[in-house]
Amino acid sequence: xxxxxxxxxxxxxxxxxxxxxxxxxxxxxxxxxxxxxxxxxxxxxxxxxxxxxxxxxxxxxxxxxxxxxxxxxxxxxxxxxxxxxxxxxxxxxxxxxxxxxxxxxxxxxxxxxxxxxxxxxxxxxxxxxxxxxxxxxxxxxxxxxxxxxxxxxxxxxxxxxxxxxxxxxxxxxxxxxxxxxxxxxxxxxxxxxxxxxxxxxxxxxxxxxxxxxxxxxxxxxxxxxxxxxxxxxxxxxxxxxxxxxxxxxxxxxxxxxxxxxxxxxxxxxxxxxxxxxxxxxxxxxxxxxxxxxxxxxxxxxxxxxxxxxxxxxxxxxxxxxxxxxxxxxxxxxxxxxxxxxxxxxxxxxxxxxxxxxxxxxxxxxxxxxxxxxxxxxxxxxxxxxxxx
Amino acid sequence: xxxxxxxxxxxxxxxxxxxxxxxxxxxxxxxxxxxxxxxxxxxxxxxxxxxxxxxxxxxxxxxxxxxxxxxxxxxxxxxxxxxxxxxxxxxxxxxxxxxxxxxxxxxxxxxxxxxxxxxxxxxxxxxxxxxxxxxxxxxxxxxxxxxxxxxxxxxxxxxxxxxxxxxxxxxxxxxxxxxxxxxxxxxxxxxxxxxxxxxxxxxxxxxxxxxxxxxxxxxxxxxxxxxxxxxxxxxxxxxxxxxxxxxxxxxxxxxxxxxxxxxxxxxxxxxxxxxxxxxxxxxxxxxxxxxxxxxxxxxxxxxxxxxxxxxxxxxxxxxxxxxxxxxxxxxxxxxxxxxxxxxxxxxxxxxxxxxxxxxxxxxxxxxxxxxxxxxxxxxxxxxxxxxxxxxxxxx
Numbered sequence: 001x002x003x004x005x006x007x008x009x010x011x012x013x014x015x016x017x018x019x020x021x022x023x024x025x026x027x028x029x030x031x032x033x034x035x036x037x038x039x040x041x042x043x044x045x046x047x048x049x050x051x052x053x054x055x056x057x058x059x060x061x062x063x064x065x066x067x068x069x070x071x072x073x074x075x076x077x078x079x080x081x082x083x084x085x086x087x088x089x090x091x092x093x094x095x096x097x098x099x100x101x102x103x104x105x106x107x108x109x110x111x112x113x114x115x116x117x118x119x120x121x122x123x124x125x126x127x128x129x130x131x132x133x134x135x136x137x138x139x140x141x142x143x144x145x146x147x148x149x150x151x152x153x154x155x156x157x158x159x160x161x162x163x164x165x166x167x168x169x170x171x172x173x174x175x176x177x178x179x180x181x182x183x184x185x186x187x188x189x190x191x192x193x194x195x196x197x198x199x200x201x202x203x204x205x206x207x208x209x210x211x212x213x214x215x216x217x218x219x220x221x222x223x224x225x226x227x228x229x230x231x232x233x234x235x236x237x238x239x240x241x242x243x244x245x246x247x248x249x250x251x252x253x254x255x256x257x258x259x260x261x262x263x264x265x266x267x268x269x270x271x272x273x274x275x276x277x278x279x280x281x282x283x284x285x286x287x288x289x290x291x292x293x294x295x296x297x298x299x300x301x302x303x304x305x306x307x308x309x310x311x312x313x314x315x316x317x318x319x320x321x322x323x324x325x326x327x328x329x330x331x332x333x334x335x336x337x338x339x340x341x342x343x344x345x346x347x348x349x350x351x352x353x354x355x356x357x358x359x360x361x362x363x364x365x366x367x368x369x370x371x372x373x374x375x376x377x378x379x380x381x382x383x384x385x386x387x388x
Numbered sequence: 389x390x391x392x393x394x395x396x397x398x399x400x401x402x403x404x405x406x407x408x409x410x411x412x413x414x415x416x417x418x419x420x421x422x423x424x425x426x427x428x429x430x431x432x433x434x435x436x437x438x439x440x441x442x443x444x445x446x447x448x449x450x451x452x453x454x455x456x457x458x459x460x461x462x463x464x465x466x467x468x469x470x471x472x473x474x475x476x477x478x479x480x481x482x483x484x485x486x487x488x489x490x491x492x493x494x495x496x497x498x499x500x501x502x503x504x505x506x507x508x509x510x511x512x513x514x515x516x517x518x519x520x521x522x523x524x525x526x527x528x529x530x531x532x533x534x535x536x537x538x539x540x541x542x543x544x545x546x547x548x549x550x551x552x553x554x555x556x557x558x559x560x561x562x563x564x565x566x567x568x569x570x571x572x573x574x575x576x577x578x579x580x581x582x583x584x585x586x587x588x589x590x591x592x593x594x595x596x597x598x599x600x601x602x603x604x605x606x607x608x609x610x611x612x613x614x615x616x617x618x619x620x621x622x623x624x625x626x627x628x629x630x631x632x633x634x635x636x637x638x639x640x641x642x643x644x645x646x647x648x649x650x651x652x653x654x655x656x657x658x659x660x661x662x663x664x665x666x667x668x669x670x671x672x673x674x675x676x677x678x679x680x681x682x683x684x685x686x687x688x689x690x691x692x693x694x695x696x697x698x699x700x701x702x703x704x705x706x707x708x709x710x711x712x713x714x715x716x717x718x719x720x721x722x723x724x725x726x727x728x729x730x731x732x733x734x735x736x737x738x739x740x741x742x743x744x745x746x747x748x749x750x751x752x753x754x755x756x757x758x759x760x761x762x763x764x765x766x767x768x769x770x771x772x773x774x775x776x777x778x779x780x781x782x783x
Contacts, residue, residue, distance in 0.1 A: 199601055202598075202601050203598075203601065206594055206597060206598040206601075209590075209594045210591070210594055210598075213587060213590045213591055213594065216587050216590075217584065217587050217588065220580065220583040220584045220587055221584055223580050223583070224577070224580035224581055224583070224584055226580075227573060227576045227577045227579075227580050228577060230573050230576075231570075231573045231574065231577050234566065234569050234570045234573060235570070237566055237569075238563075238566045238567075238570065241559065241562050241563060241566060244748045245748055245751055245752065245755075248752060248755055249755075252755060252758075252759070255759075349604055349605050349783060352605065352783065353605075353608075353780060353781065353783040356612070356780040356783070357777055357780045357781055360773045360774070360776045360777035360780055361773075361777060363769070363773040364769075364770055364773045364774060364777065366769075367766045367767075367769035367770045367773065368766075368770060370762070370766045371763060371766035371767065371770065374759050374762045374763045374766065375763060377759055378756065378759055378760075378763075381752060381755050381756045381759060382752075382756060
C-alpha cells in the first residue's frame with residue numbers, strides 16, 4: 001500500500017508540525033486489530049495500596065505495574081508507586097496534549113471528610129479499581145497509550161521532578177495545543193455530533209436515575225436488615241420457653257440470622273462494585289460533553305476565519321495557511337472524536353453488560369444463600385420426637 | 389386430630405360467605421355490620437335411607453362472642469378455642485385496620501370457620517347443645533356471662549396455690565408476650581420487604597426509557613426491565629400468603645389467653661375453697677366459745693355483751709343451734725367444693741395435655757409452612773434475576 005504519510009485523506013498535504021494531525025494520522029493508519037488480546041503489547045495494573053504517614057499529611061499510594069514489548073519503553077517491566085495526585089496530573093496532561101480525544105474519567109477527587117473514611121478498606125479498594133480501570137482504558141486507546149506523559153507516568157522513578165520539568169518542556173516542544181475558546185458562534189453542528197450530544201444528555205440523565213434507584217434500594221435493604229436482626233432472636237426467646245418446639249424455633253432463629261448475613265453481603269457488593277462504576281460513566285459523559293464543546297469551538301473558529309476570507313474577496317490562488325490549519329484541525333478533531341465515540345460506545349456496551357449481569361448475579365447469589373438456609377431447616381422442623 | 393365421636397366427623401361446617409348489613413341496634417341507632425353465613429351439612433339416616441341435610445343461617449361476630457362466653461363459663465376447666473381478633477392488630481402499612489375492609493373480612497371469615505371447627509372437634513365441647521343450636525337454629529339464648537367473667541379479672545391472693553397451675557399461668561403470660569413481640573416485628577419486616585421489592589419497579593421504567601436511545605443494548609435492557617416489573621409485583625402475593633402465618637400465630641396468642649383463663653378459674657375455685665374453709669373454722673370456734681363460755685377470740689359482739697350485759701342462756705342456746713346448723717351445712721359444702729376442686733384439676737389437666745399436643749402439632753405445621761413460603765419466595769427471586777441476567781447478557 002502507498003505511503004500515505006504526509007497527506008490527509010482528501011489529498012491535501014499534512015502539516016507535520018501540528019501534533020494533532022500526526023496523532024490522528026497514526027490513528028487512521030493503525031488498525032483496531034492491534035488491540036486484540038493476541039497482539040496486545042502493553043499491560044498495566046494498579047494494586048497494592050499502602051498508607052503513608054508523614055508529618056504534613058497522610059496519603060495512600062498504589063503500585064502501578066507495567067509489562068510491555070513496545071519500543072517506546074526502555075525496559076520490558078516497570079513497577080512504580082503513584083498517588084491520586086499523580087493520576088490527576090496525568091489526566092490533566094492528557095486532556096491538554098490530546099484535546100481531540102476522549103480521556104477516561106478518574107474517581108472523584110474530593111471526599112467530604114467525616115462523611116467518608118478516606119482510609120477505610122472499602123473506600124481504598126473502590127478507588128483502586130477505578131484507577132486500574134482508568135489506566136487500562138488509556139492502555140487500550142491506540143493514540144493515548146503512546147502519549148509521552150503516559151509513558152513517564154508508568155516508568156519514572158521520580159515523577160515530581162518530571163512534573164516540574166514539564167512546564168519548561170511544554171514551551172520547548174510547543175506541545176500545548178490550546179484551542180482558543182474564542183467565543184465563536186457555531187453555524188451548524190454536523191448531525192452526527194448533534195446526535196451524540198443529545199444521546200449523552202439523555203444517557204447521563206438515565207444513569208443518574210439508576211444511581212438514585214440503586215441507592216434507594218440499598219437504603220431500603222438496610223432498613224429491612226435492621227428489622228430482621230430483631231426478628232430472628234425473638235424465635236430464640238420463644239424456643240427457650242418451649243420444650244418440644246425448642247429445637248425448631250432455635251433453628252428458625254439461626255436461619256434468619258444467615259439470611260441477614262447474606263443480605264449484608266448483597267448491600268455491600270452493590271455499594272462497592274455497582275454504584276462506583278455507574279458514577280464513573282456519569283463523569284465520562286460529562287467530560288465527553290466538554291470535548292464536544294471544544295470541537296464546536298474549533299469548527300466555529302474555522303467557519304469565522306473562512307467567512308472573513310470570503311468577505312475580503314481576494315483573488316488568491318491558495319487558501320491562507322491559517323485557515324488551512326483551522327480546516328485541518330476541524331477535520332482531525334471530527335475524525336478522532338468519531339473513532340473515539342465508536343470505541344466508547346462499544347466499551348460502554350461491554351461495561352454495562354458486565355455491570356448489570358454482575359448485579360443480577362449478586363442478587364441470585366443472595367437468594368441462593370437464603371434458599372440453602374431455609375431448605376436446611378425443613379428436616380429440623382419436621383423432626384418427630386420419637387425419631388430423635 | 390378430631391375425636392372419632394365428635395361433631396366435626398359427623399357434620400360438615402363451613403362459614404362460606406360474608407355480607408355487609410345495615411340494621412338498628414339495641415339503642416335504635418343505625419349501624420353497619422358484617423354477617424357471616426354458617427352452612428352445615430350432615431347425613432341423616434332414616435328407614436334405611438340416607439339423605440344429605442343442609443342448613444344455613446347468618447350470624448354476626450357479636451353472636452360468636454356470646455357463644456364463646458357461654459362455653460368459657462360453662463366449661464371452666466377447658467381451654468376454649470379463641471375467636472379471631474375483634475379489631476385488626478399488628479398491621480403493616482399496606483394492610484387496613486378497618487373492620488369493613490374486604491381483606492380483613494375474608495380473614496375473619498376463615499378465622500370464624502376455624503373456631504367452629506375447633507369447637508366441633510373438641511371431645512367435650514362438641515357435645516354441647518347450645519353449640520349445636522348455634523349452628524342450626526335461629527333461636528340462640530342470649531347468654532349474659534359478664535359477671536362471672538369479670539370475676540376473672542379481680543385480684544385476690546390464694547394461700548396455697550397449686551404449683552402446676554402457677555407455672556402454667558406463668559408460661560401463658562410469657563407465650564402471650566413473645567408471640568405479641570413476634571407479630572409486631574414481623575409486621576415491620578413485611579413493611580420493609582415491601583419497600584425493597586417495590587423500588588425495583590423503578591428499574592423497569594428507567595430501563596425502558598434508556599433502551600429507547602440505544603441501538604444494540606436496547607432489546608436486552610427493555611426485556612430486563614420487564615422482569616424488574618415482575619419482581620416488584622411479586623411481593624403482593626408473597627405477603628398476602630404470609631398473613632395466613634400471622635393468623636396462625638395470632639390464634640395461639642389468643643389460645644394463651646384461654647389457657648391463662650383456666651388457671652385463673654382454678655385460682656378462683658381455690659380461693660373460694662379457702663374462704664369456705666376459713667369461714668367454717670371460725671364458725672366452729674364461735675360455737676365452741678359459746679358452749680364453753682370462754683372467749684378466745686375477740687369479737688365485737690363479745691365486747692358489747694360484756695359492756696351491756698350478758699345474754700340469757702336461752703339466747704345462747706339458740707345461737708349455738710343456728711351455728712351448728714350452719715357448721716353442718718358448711719361441712720357439706722366444703723366437702724362438695726373439695727370434690728369439685730379435685731374434679732376440676734383432673735379434667736383441666738386432661739384438657740391441658742390435649743391442648744399441649746395440639747399446640748405443638750399446629751405450631752410445627754405453621755413453622756413448616758412458613759419455611760415453605762420462604763423457600764418459594766427465594767426460588768421466585770432466583771428465577772426473576774436469572775431471567776434478567778439472560779436479558780443483560782444479550783446486550
